[in-house]
Amino acid sequence: MGAPKRFRKKYDKPTMMWNKVRIENEHKLKERFGLKNLRELWMAASELRRIRRNTRAVLSGNASEKTGKEMIARLAKYDIIKPEAALDDLLVIDVDKILDRRLQSVVFRKGLSKSMKQSRQLITHGYIAIGGRRITSPGYTVRRDEEGTIAYYKPFKIESAPAPQKAPEAAQAAPKAVEAPKAVAPAAEKPA
Numbered sequence: 001m002g003a004p005k006r007f008r009k010k011y012d013k014p015t016m017m018w019n020k021v022r023i024e025n026e027h028k029l030k031e032r033f034g035l036k037n038l039r040e041l042w043m044a045a046s047e048l049r050r051i052r053r054n055t056r057a058v059l060s061g062n063a064s065e066k067t068g069k070e071m072i073a074r075l076a077k078y079d080i081i082k083p084e085a086a087l088d089d090l091l092v093i094d095v096d097k098i099l100d101r102r103l104q105s106v107v108f109r110k111g112l113s114k115s116m117k118q119s120r121q122l123i124t125h126g127y128i129a130i131g132g133r134r135i136t137s138p139g140y141t142v143r144r145d146e147e148g149t150i151a152y153y154k155p156f157k158i159e160s161a162p163a164p165q166k167a168p169e170a171a172q173a174a175p176k177a178v179e180a181p182k183a184v185a186p187a188a189e190k191p192a
Contacts, residue, residue, distance in 0.1 A: 011042040012049075033099045034108075034116025040139060044098045051075070055090040079144040103128070103150075104138035110150060129153035 014022060026038055035041055051071065058068035068087050076083040080097050081090065099105060104120050107128055113119035122128050123138045130142070131149040142150070 011039060011046040013042060029095065029099070032116075033102070034104060034120050035099075036120070036138075041095070041099070043139070044095050047098055048093060048095055051093065052091055055087055059087055077143055077145075078141055079147070101141050102138060103130075103135060103140040103142050106142045106147060106150060112150070112152065127153055 016022070026041055029035070029041055030038060033041075054063065054067070054071060057063040058065065058071070071090065072081065072083070072085055072087070075081045075090070075093075076085070078101050080093060080101060103123055104116060107113055107119040107123065108116050112128065113122055119128075120138045124136055126134050126136050128135060129151060130140075130146050132154075134153045134155075
């Protein structure tokens with residue numbers, strides 16, 4: 001049956017669904033970052049809205065300064081901003097910065113694939129690993145320290161036994177001629 005867990009959406013849909021300018025911009029971003037659908041873009045936009053909302057709360061005094069420092073540290077860990085950034089810098093982050101930290105984008109930037117679509121396919125088929133651990137989610141957010149460990153996945157090493165060494169004289173000897181099989185004479189009939 002499964003665990004009784006309440007699943008929640010990780011994104012909010014746009015309030016005006018049929019805004020032509022917004023739709024065109026979203027489709028440009030979708031093609032540029034090789035996204036499967038607009039839902040992935042909306043997830044990044046929701047994350048950006050959450051960051052901005054928390055930043056405004058800290059700047060207005062409704063949240064502690066410690067919360068602001070933790071937000072800066074977390075975003076610096078994912079290389080979205082610099083570690084020495086101020087709280088005001090969190091308000092100018094755009095969706096491109098968040099989408100650029102996805103595994104799909106990093107794989108393409110590192111040159112492991114020829115296009116964004118191919119990098120998505122390599123990841124979902126299990127050919128990409130981070131630190132030797134296979135990752136099959138193209139939307140995985142890559143940390144700064146993980147970026148150098150992204151490579152093709154090598155599931156196992158083949159350890160073969162060393163080949164037996166041939167004696168040098170056997171290798172130099174001429175091959176023997178193959179003899180033809182002898183014909184077998186029919187057995188003589190025995191008297192009954």
